[in-house]
Every structure is written in C-alpha cells, then in structure tokens.
Amino acid sequence: MSAPIGKAIAALRAGRPVRIEGDRPIGVVAVETTTPELLEIVDPKRVARLLISGQRAAALSLANLRDAADPVQPVLVERTDWLDADAALALADPGRDLERGPIGPLHPVSLDCAECARAALDLARSAGLLPALWVIDPKGAAVAVSAEEVSREDRRPQVELVARARLPLEDMPDTQIVAFRASDDGEEHVALLIGAPGGKPPLVRLHSECLTGDVFGSLKCDCGPQLREALRIIGAAGGGVLLYLRQEGRGIGLANKLRAYALQDRGLDTVDANRRLGFADDERDYTHAAAMLLALGISEVRLLTNNPAKMAGLEAAGINVVERVPHHMPSNPHNADYLAAKRKKSGHLG
Numbered sequence: 188m189s190a191p192i193g194k195a196i197a198a199l200r201a202g203r204p205v206r207i208e209g210d211r212p213i214g215v216v217a218v219e220t221t222t223p224e225l226l227e228i229v230d231p232k233r234v235a236r237l238l239i240s241g242q243r244a245a246a247l248s249l250a251n252l253r254d255a256a257d258p259v260q261p262v263l264v265e266r267t268d269w270l271d272a273d274a275a276l277a278l279a280d281p282g283r284d285l286e287r288g289p290i291g292p293l294h295p296v297s298l299d300c301a302e303c304a305r306a307a308l309d310l311a312r313s314a315g316l317l318p319a320l321w322v323i324d325p326k327g328a329a330v331a332v333s334a335e336e337v338s339r340e341d342r343r344p345q346v347e348l349v350a351r352a353r354l355p356l357e358d359m360p361d362t363q364i365v366a367f368r369a370s371d372d373g374e375e376h377v378a379l380l381i382g383a384p385g386g387k388p389p390l391v392r393l394h395s396e397c398l399t400g401d402v403f404g405s406l407k408c409d410c411g412p413q414l415r416e417a418l419r420i421i422g423a424a425g426g427g428v429l430l431y432l433r434q435e436g437r438g439i440g441l442a443n444k445l446r447a448y449a450l451q452d453r454g455l456d457t458v459d460a461n462r463r464l465g466f467a468d469d470e471r472d473y474t475h476a477a478a479m480l481l482a483l484g485i486s487e488v489r490l491l492t493n494n495p496a497k498m499a500g501l502e503a504a505g506i507n508v509v510e511r512v513p514h515h516m517p518s519n520p521h522n523a524d525y526l527a528a529k530r531k532k533s534g535h536l537g
Contacts, residue, residue: 191332193373196314198330204229206328207307209335211300214325215307218279219316223272229323236296237264237275238304240318243465246281249295261304263322265294279319281463282449306334313372315440318465345370346478354379359422367479374433378479381418382426388487388509390427392417393476393497395434398441407448413514417491420514428485430476437461438470473500480506 195205202220207213215238216229226235239247244262264270277283278293298304308318310332346367354364360382367376384390394417400410414429421427436444439461447460458468477500480488489510490498498508 189336189370191330191336192310192313194330195310195332196372199311199314199316203330204323204328205307205310206325206331207303207310207337208331208333209300209303209306211303212325213300213303213307214323214328215320216323217311217314217316218272218275218319218321221272221321226272226321229327230321234266235321235323236266237270237278238262238307238320238322239264239279240308240465242462242467243279243281243318244295246463246465247278247293249293261298261301261308263296263298263304265296267292267294275319275321279317279465280446281465282446302334306332306337309337312439312466312470315442317443346376346475346482348482349375356381356418359418360426365479365483367475367482369475374475376433376475376479377431378483379418379429379431380483381421381429384426388489388507389485390421390424390491390512391480391485391488392421392427392429392491392514393432393473393501394429395432395437395471398435399444407451417514420491420512427491428480428483428488430479432471432476434471437468438472439464439466469496471496471500473497474504477501477504477506 198205199215199217200220202217202222202225204214204216207215214229216226218237221229229235239262241260241262249262249264304322307320311318311320346369348365349368350366352364354362356362356379362382363380365378365380367378368374369376394410394414397405397408397410397414399405400408401414404411417429421429435441436447439447443464443466446464447457450460450463451457455463461468461470473496480486480501486505487507487509488501489512490501490508491512491514492498493514498511501508
C-alpha cells in the first residue's frame, strides 16, 4: 500500500479529514467515525453535504434525479437543518432503518466531483467503514491522496512474500504456510502449500476469511465446512494449495458483515443486505489471489469452487483455470436461504 493511501485510510478510521486531489478536489470525513464535535470544527457553518453510494441511495429511494437513480454512481445529498451527525449515521446504517421514524426530506444535488467522490467512497470501503462521508472544505485536511492514485492501487495490487514456515496439520501431508502482504490495502493473506501436486496443475481452493464460520462454527453460512472439506480433498489428492484471503463478508469487512446479518434477521437475503448497506453484493477481488499464485510459480490450476466469479477473476489476472472441481456442502435450516440466494442472484453453480 502506498504511504498516502495508508495515511488516508488511517485518517478516515480515526474520524479525521482527508483531501481527495483531482480536477475538483474535495475534503471528506467519515460519517461513521467523525464525532459531532469534530464535525462542528471542520464544518462550522454546517454546509457539508452528505456523500453516499448509489446502492444506499437506491435503498433510500433517492431517484428524483437521474444521477441518484444509478446504483454505481455516488450520490450527494444537500445539507438541511435536521441533517446532523446522528441523522447522517442513521441514514448511512441500514440496521437503523426499521428502528427510526421517517427522516427527510432528502434532496440529492448534482455532483461535479464524481472522480474524487468515487475515490473517497472506495477509501471508506477499504477502511472497513460504511460508504458515507461528509464533503467538507478540502483546505482543512492535513492528509491528502489523489483520486488517480486510489484508482491505480485498485487496478494493480501486488503482493509481497513476507514469511514462510512448516505447519504440521492433523491427518494431512507435509504443509507449509506462506504469508503475503498486499500493496493496496496492507492486508496479510496466507497460502497453505499441501503435499506435492505431482507435476500437474495443482488443485487450488480460494477461501475468503469468515470468523463466524471458520472459528465459531456459525450455521448461517457454509464457510467452516467448506474450509475443512477443501483441506481434506486437497490432502486426499496428494497435494495442492489453499489460499486464505482476508476478505471477510465477501469483502465488506467483519462489522459490516454483522450489519448484513442483522438485516438478514429482518428478512433480507444476503445479496440484498449487502446492497442495502451500500456495497455490491460481492466486493471481493481475486487479483491478490492471482498474484500469490504467480509468486509461488503457479500459472495453471484446477480450481475447487462453485463460484464462476473466482474462475473469471483468476483468468483475468493471468491464471489459467484448466478445470473446475465442484465443491458442494449440504445445507442446514439456518443457511438454506443463504445458499439459494448465492445460486439465484450471484450465479453460484449447483
């Protein structure tokens, strides 16, 4: 990760202002982490507008302007007397939608800094925050990053191999664990090198981190069983690679995944819950996985998956998927709807 992007992410997490450089620079602070007191300091005239994602704007029915009807475009909301720090957080967090009374009216306004606005929302997502920001005077921000740099990091993330060691696993062939650090967000991903593939393209599983399923055995998803069965299948095949990717909640982070769980408790499916939070239904990116494989000298794989997006992501990043190996898990009463939504709305194969 570049130093300016790292500083910008840290500043947003700390509730401090960030300047986004571009054709029309903007200053932003995160709705989720900026206190009412700090908002008064950075916006004493109370004119800061609210920047939200197109997905969240659609959930709030802000479609009276064409720009606000496009779920992939940022939406800017005019400041009004009632739109203070608490009201903005209530708007940004869909977990509060059913707990609060009507808020409004909301007035979307034309956005003349779209490039910087998109970069700002991308930074918020990289920081694991709700994609909602106050747009303030950029002169008051001590931390700055360019929109072009944010876009460049998103397009070409690299990984650095930082550590490698033996890792004995029960009932498994000899295994090594290899840690990588990503250039764009600083996350540390690991690869388990299990046994020996035997001169053919290795059997590879891409597994996204799931604290609730992998560690605590949650029944809301199939992640824990998928992980354990993938290790068993790779071991039984004589060897292969399991990549453990720090992409909790399909890339939206742990806190936001729990927000999505709360929305699912109220009747939304996993896809609609992510969209209501202001994210895409799946925010994962497989360029890190491809870079890890290439760093290990692997350019062809047999991929253990039911998700076509994983195959497409690896292929686009230079990895040849010579075979898809199905990876089915039985459902339970708690995750049957989750698995059905993945098949119906995210294209997972049966």
